[in-house]
Amino acid sequence: MALSFMDIFEEWAVNYDEAVSGHNPEYKDVFENYTFMLKEAAKRAEGRTIEFGPGTGNLTLLLLNKGLEVTAYEPSPEMAAIGEQKTGLSFKTGDFLHFDATEADTIISSFAFHHLTDTEKSAAIKQYGTLLNDGGRIVILDTMFNSRDEKQHIIRHYEALGHHHLVEDLNREYYPLKETIMAIAKQHGFNFESVQLNNFAHLTVLTKKTYHKPADLTGGTPLVELTAFELPAGVRLFAKLEMYNLGGSVKDRLGRHLIDEAVRRGDISTGEVVEATAGNTGIGLALACLAHGLKLRLYVPEKFSIEKQAIMRALGAELIMTATADGMLGARAAAAADAKRTGAYYTNQFESSANPASYDKLANELTAELGEVAMIVAGAGSGGTFTGLAERLKPRGARTVVVEPVGSILNGGDSGSHRTEGIGVEVWPKFMTRELIDAIETITDDAAFDAVKKLARREGLLVGSSSGAALAAALNQAPYVQGNIVVIFPDASDRYLSQHIYD
Ligand SMILES: Cc1ncc(COP(=O)(O)O)c(C=O)c1O
CATH class of the missing domain: 3.40.50.1100 (Rossmann fold)
Structure with a gap:
């Protein structure tokens, strides 16, 4: 991060909460609806969350209250001291570009991303692309301008009002144009979504494009x-x-999780998997087994749809039909007996906490x-x-x-x-x-x-x-x-x- 801004933080730390609550007239419009805006940002955070520039900890508090696992990086010791006291979380020293690179579901920041030059913003977003899990997102709440004209118009407006601190800030820092962030997102494989929350602030969510293969x-x-x-x-x-x-069903999630976890643990010793299913689990498992080169045998009560049977076979699974009268319990007993006999891995959807x-x-x-x-x-x-x-x-x-x-x-x-x-x-x-x-x-x-x-x-x-x-x-x-x-x-x-x- 452009460290020339460190002196600003020192000055800002004590005044920040006053500004966001509207008591500083120059920044009133910048932080209008501050509480609502933070709530909207926090709503979009999920799972393991990295927050950059938590400052005095207002967003951090919402993230923690939501039960998220938060790691916060703050470069300013003055800000951190206030934020840590407010949240009870200890902040790490670091910033958008300097931090321990760990996997995350959400990378989030409020009113801080503008400290980076556009080149730095691009470098940061590129790096986050490699850290975010599937379905992960970057949530940025900050001032952004819809166009160069709009930015100039706003600066002239506040100059006329005599808001010199604000004008100096708008000219000095790197408040981006919307089109710049859109281009950066596209370049690094993110979908761009944004809502404007007041005359200055936009809530931007960049989601990782993860559809590379079926x-x-x-x-x-x-x-x-x-x-x-x-x-x-x-x-x-x-x-x-x-x-x-x-x-074609919710059970793809199950098939993938059961097989990915079993493979990770090294539980599939014979290269074979067995399960009892009404069909959709079989289809989900068949897809997951294809991805890992595993053989799949499925026990299916006869009554279930022939379409699902045909799809399971098309995906390479071997089907063994069990009597309708024996119900799913009959199919389960047959799958368990198979696993015992052959050493195949029994995913056991009906009992596994996975x-x-x-x-x-x-x-x-x-x-x-x-x-x-x-x-x-x-x-x-x-x-x-x-x-x-x-x-x-x-x-x-x-x-x-x-x-x-x-x-x-x-x-x-x-x-x-x-x-x-x-x-x-x-x-x-x-x-x-x-x-x-x-x-x-x-x-x-x-x-x-x-x-x-x-x-x-x-x-x-x-x-x-x-x-x-x-x-x-x-x-x-x-x-x-x-x-x-x-x-x-x-x-x-x-x-x-x-x-x-x-x-
Ligand atoms: C069509 C359909 N609906 C609902 C379910 C129920 O899901 P669960 O096994 O997670 O209870 C299944 C399960 O196979 C299904 O195939």
């Missing part, structure tokens, strides 16, 4: 608002469209996009999606609703057959603790298929029956909350056409 199309799925269904006042309904994963952990990123995607989630609605087959989301969103205040079909046992009903595919539980999942659940919605097949048809006709959404059940559950539960409801749509309807999903 396997990168896991996660980062679209979240869309549903408006064709009647909702109580103050409630908005959003659907997370997991059909946009490469393998299953719910696969949805960490899914939860992060939701909060990054919406800020607050008032209610999360997800179906349970293995229970992994629901558990993973509830573990992460319930502590942040979300009401958690798990969805099952009639014929599933969560609500104390008898185990029995159902047409709704992909959800339904025969024995209570080990990792799904009861404290995670605020409500269990048990949905009839008729209600699930009715919702599937309405989603097609009213929203143009072609989703599977477990999505229909989830929508029916969300509408039942909508009166209990205010704010954003998120419902997970696990897959699309085209893999159920042979099951007459629309008949």
Whole structure:
């Protein structure tokens, strides 16, 4: 960082909080809506976070309150002393370009990035590209100008008002043009997004472009608002469209996590993997096994859709059909016996705690996009999606609703057959603790298929029956909350056409 600015920090440290709270008339417009702006910036931070230039710690405090793991680099000892006292976090000495390079999910800064020249800004962003994890982002809250003309116009305006400190500051430091940051983002493989929050400040989010190869199309799925269904006042309904994963379902996240972790631990000794599945897990695992050159054997009850069977085979998996009457429990017993006999690695989605952990990123995607989630609605087959989301969103205040079909046992009903595919539980999942659940919605097949048809006709959404059940559950539960409801749509309807999903 241009160290010529160190003397400014010394001067600023004691006056900074006064300026941001609007008491310094020259900086009133620069920091207008300061608290709101910091909240908006903090909303966009997720996971392991590096903050540059925390200064007196105002943003840091919000990040810590959100429960994020924060590492803060501050070059000014005077600023750091105030910030450390305010936040209780010890700041490291460093700046945008000088720090311990560690992996991160978010790199964030408020009102500091302008200390870098444009060349330094470019060097910094290039470096962050190598440190950020998949789906990672750079969040910059700072003064930025829409055009050279605008900058000159603003400078003339404040000159006329006699705000000489501000004018000197605007002329001396490196407040960028929007087009410059856009070009830097593009050059280093980032998507650019920006909102203007007052006459000076813009909140810019640069997300890493991670789609280089097909396997990168896991996660980062679209979240869309549903408006064709009647909702109580103050409630908005959003659907997370997991059909946009490469393998067409939410289970790509699981397949990838289970296999990546097992490979990392060195657990797959024979090069073979086995699992019991209704199909989508098999597809997710098949994609992950392809990426690692592993052989996959899947035990699948006969009743499940032939489309899913064909896709699993197309991706190189070997399928062994088990009797419909033996249920998923029969398929699970057969997979476990195979692993024992052959030494193949049994991913064991129904019992492994790695299953719910696969949805960490899914939860992060939701909060990054919406800020607050008032209610999360997800179906349970293995229970992994629901558990993973509830573990992460319930502590942040979300009401958690798990969805099952009639014929599933969560609500104390008898185990029995159902047409709704992909959800339904025969024995209570080990990792799904009861404290995670605020409500269990048990949905009839008729209600699930009715919702599937309405989603097609009213929203143009072609989703599977477990999505229909989830929508029916969300509408039942909508009166209990205010704010954003998120419902997970696990897959699309085209893999159920042979099951007459629309008949
Ligand atoms: C279509 C569909 N919906 C929902 C689920 C439920 O997900 P989970 O096993 O994480 O509970 C599955 C699981 O296979 C599925 O295939």
